Amino acid sequence: MVLPKDGLFYRPEHWPETQYAFEKNPLTNDGFALGRTLFYDPILSTDSTVSCASCHFQYTAFAHVDHPTSHGVASRIGKRNAPGLMNLAWYPNFHWDGGVLDLNGQAINPMTHPDEMGSSLEEILNKLNRDSWYRAQFKKVFGVERIKTSQLLNALAQFTVSLVSANSKYDSVMRKEANFSEQERKGYKLFQRHCNQCHTEPLFTNFKFEANGIGPNPQLLDSGRALITGKASDAYLFRVPTLRNIEYSFPYMHDGRISKLKEVLAHYANSSNWQNPKSRALTQKKITLNINEQKDLLSFLKTLSDKQFLFNQAFRFPR
Numbered sequence: 001m002v003l004p005k006d007g008l009f010y011r012p013e014h015w016p017e018t019q020y021a022f023e024k025n026p027l028t029n030d031g032f033a034l035g036r037t038l039f040y041d042p043i044l045s046t047d048s049t050v051s052c053a054s055c056h057f058q059y060t061a062f063a064h065v066d067h068p069t070s071h072g073v074a075s076r077i078g079k080r081n082a083p084g085l086m087n088l089a090w091y092p093n094f095h096w097d098g099g100v101l102d103l104n105g106q107a108i109n110p111m112t113h114p115d116e117m118g119s120s121l122e123e124i125l126n127k128l129n130r131d132s133w134y135r136a137q138f139k140k141v142f143g144v145e146r147i148k149t150s151q152l153l154n155a156l157a158q159f160t161v162s163l164v165s166a167n168s169k170y171d172s173v174m175r176k177e178a179n180f181s182e183q184e185r186k187g188y189k190l191f192q193r194h195c196n197q198c199h200t201e202p203l204f205t206n207f208k209f210e211a212n213g214i215g216p217n218p219q220l221l222d223s224g225r226a227l228i229t230g231k232a233s234d235a236y237l238f239r240v241p242t243l244r245n246i247e248y249s250f251p252y253m254h255d256g257r258i259s260k261l262k263e264v265l266a267h268y269a270n271s272s273n274w275q276n277p278k279s280r281a282l283t284q285k286k287i288t289l290n291i292n293e294q295k296d297l298l299s300f301l302k303t304l305s306d307k308q309f310l311f312n313q314a315f316r317f318p319r
């Protein structure tokens with residue numbers, strides 16, 4: 001198993017090819033370090049109180065666990081749960097609705113959204129260019145005298161693209177370095193039978209947009225993918241999230257409405273309880289899982305927890 005050095009990106013053996021254009025933003029140790037500092041620095045928000053890490057906490061797989069949906073500047077509340085950040089080099093697009101096509105541009109939305117960091121690119125660049133330390137670091141990494149938008153976004157991406165999680169117990173079993181317990185083995189079989197179509201190995205997502213039967217949230221009025229495509233057929237479709245580190249990335253669903261993983265399993269355990277809209281992947285299934293089967297499946301899902309990723313010192317707050 002090849003582990004990251006200094007936090008830089010690596011692709012595990014037998015994983016698919018990445019989507020990220022590394023040739024347009026070559027990774028360096030200094031670029032990674034600069035991106036990490038920016039990720040943890042509230043200077044990117046309009047009042048310098050909220051950082052990227054405020055909603056993406058390392059020990060919870062870079063997810064937001066304090067609230068169902070994100071909380072931004074001036075305690076403003078967003079409409080969606082901040083998902084975990086990992087294995088982003090494989091993503092063809094970003095956010096719950098797929099509204100961003102490139103990781104290099106992903107950070108623009110949270111930095112400028114009024115309910116998140118509430119700033120503007122002009123304001124952020126002015127603050128960074130007034131800071132002698134940042135000017136020196138950007139010159140060191142990108143060779144520029146004055147920081148521009150492209151360098152800011154590339155620096156952030158050098159950090160976030162390096163957040164690779166691929167060393168859970170599941171991965172050890174796949175590498176034939178460990179074995180599942182009997183309960184985990186039973187859960188894995190259930191997973192392959194009922195879940196793998198959408199949460200496809202080894203990334204545990206198929207990157208598609210689906211409706212999973214939880215029904216619309218009347219308080220948020222969020223139509224999901226349709227906001228991007230304008231198609232009525234895409235109403236209430238949201239990205240299939242990865243299940244890696246799912247034990248730690250609560251609460252669940254795009255709106256954080258479910259707080260416990262066992263409650264998520266209870267939702268999927270009886271297809272008769274699913275509400276419309278439902279994607280074809282679900283309408284074709286008739287699922288009934290008894291309590292013991294749900295426990296087995298939960299046992300398997302916990303094998304996707306990657307403690308080495310969660311506590312990797314290369315990803316922590318810079319000291």
